[in-house]
Amino acid sequence: MIILPAIDIQNGECVRLYQGDFSTAHKVSDSPQETAAQFRKAGAEWVHMVDLDGAKEARAKNTALFLEIAKHSGLKVELGGGIRTLETVETYLESGISRVILGSAAVKNPELVEQAVKRFGERIAVGIDAKNEMVATEGWLDTSEVHYLELAKRMEGIGVRYLIYTDISRDGALSGVNLEQLGALNRAVSCEIIASGGVSGLADVEACKSLGLYGVICGKAVYTGALPLESAIEMAGDQRC
Numbered sequence: 342m343i344i345l346p347a348i349d350i351q352n353g354e355c356v357r358l359y360q361g362d363f364s365t366a367h368k369v370s371d372s373p374q375e376t377a378a379q380f381r382k383a384g385a386e387w388v389h390m391v392d393l394d395g396a397k398e399a400r401a402k403n404t405a406l407f408l409e410i411a412k413h414s415g416l417k418v419e420l421g422g423g424i425r426t427l428e429t430v431e432t433y434l435e436s437g438i439s440r441v442i443l444g445s446a447a448v449k450n451p452e453l454v455e456q457a458v459k460r461f462g463e464r465i466a467v468g469i470d471a472k473n474e475m476v477a478t479e480g481w482l483d484t485s486e487v488h489y490l491e492l493a494k495r496m497e498g499i500g501v502r503y504l505i506y507t508d509i510s511r512d513g514a515l516s517g518v519n520l521e522q523l524g525a526l527n528r529a530v531s532c533e534i535i536a537s538g539g540v541s542g543l544a545d546v547e548a549c550k551s552l553g554l555y556g557v558i559c560g561k562a563v564y565t566g567a568l569p570l571e572s573a574i575e576m577a578g579d580q581r582c
Contacts, residue, residue, distance in 0.1 A: 342549065342577040343556035345389040345419060345535065346380045346563050346570055348373050348410075350403045352394065357561050363397060369564045373406060377414040383570040386580040387439075388416040389537075389558045395423020399445070401432075411437035421468050421505075425450070430457050434464055442505060444468035445478035447496060448487055458500045466503035466535070467496045474522065477509060489522070490529050497530040504532045505558065511539030515561055518545045524552055546573045555582070 348355050348370075351363075355370035370376040377388055390410065394402035401423050411418040421442030424430060433441050440463075446453045447467045457465045470477045471489040493504055506526055508519040518539045527534050533555035540546070540562045549557045557577070562568035574580060 342546075342554060343387055343535075343580055343582050344385060344546070344570070344574045344577045345387045345556055345558045346383075346385055347389045347391070347537075347558050347560035348376055349391045349393055349560070350406060353403060353406060356393070357564060358393070363393070366393070373410065374414070377410050377416055380570065381415045384574040384580065385570065386417060387556075388414065388418055390418055390420045392420065392422030392424075396421075396444070397423075399423060399425055401429050404432075407433070407438065408436050411439070419466065421466075425453070427453060427456055427460070430461065430465070434461055440464050440466050440503070442466045442468045444470060447492060448476055448478050451495065451499065454496065454501065455499045462500075463502045465501060466505055467501045468505045468507065469493060469496075469526075470507040470509055471522075472509045490526060493526055493530045493532065497532050502533055503535060503555070504530070505535040505537055507537040508539060515539070515541040515565070515567060517541050518549060518557075520548055520552065523549070523554065527552055527554060540568060542567050543569075543572060543576060546576050550577060 351366050354368050355373045356366045357369050358365050392403050417439035419440040420438050430441050443454050469489050476487045476492050516539050518536050523536050535556040536549045537558040540559045563570050
């Protein structure tokens with residue numbers, strides 16, 4: 342199982358949010374580059390990066406920073422936030438980003454997801470973020486009428502291989518991952534599932550591995566020290582997927 346430590350970027354700084362609320366943003370590192378280097382030193386192969394400004398403004402921001410991390414950190418970069426056009430997908434993937442995440446577009450512009458998957462295949466992931474099991478969009482500012490399992494099945498039909506599932510109520514709360522919803526999702530589709538939101542310690546990593554998930558994104562727990570990254574990676578096993 343892959344461990345993906347997270348770096349969320351707002352105004353060029355490494356920050357964390359609570360339950361996706363932009364007003365709760367607080368800086369957790371002076372340098373995204375140094376944070377990435379620390380993740381690499383701990384044994385990470387991947388880093389999960391989010392363009393918070395992009396998510397809010399529905400267009401790519403902080404692009405140079407993401408490409409710098411991809412070029413110099415030694416980590417594979419999975420990137421989401423504000424990616425709304427095939428041109429942006431192409432720019433990122435041809436400039437060193439390993440995998441891009443389409444989120445709001447999966448609900449509002451499924452044709453984009455279909456085009457991206459046809460062109461870039463497994464380098465496209467879809468982020469499904471849900472409040473009370475209903476999908477949220479636009480940086481979690483809007484809630485749709487689409488159930489998360491319904492959207493997952495739609496994306497599977499399009500050919501999406503990787504789904505990143507976030508229970509927003511648990512994001513940044515250190516309250517544990519939503520094993521019930523993750524298990525239901527893993528049973529409902531054949532896609533590779535990456536868990537996000539609520540990771541509080543090694544027990545969550547172990548539980549996600551037991552479910553047979555592909556990966557786990559770790560944010561606040563790493564920054565607070567509640568989850569020793571090196572230990573999580575050791576528990577998860579081979580990181581070279």
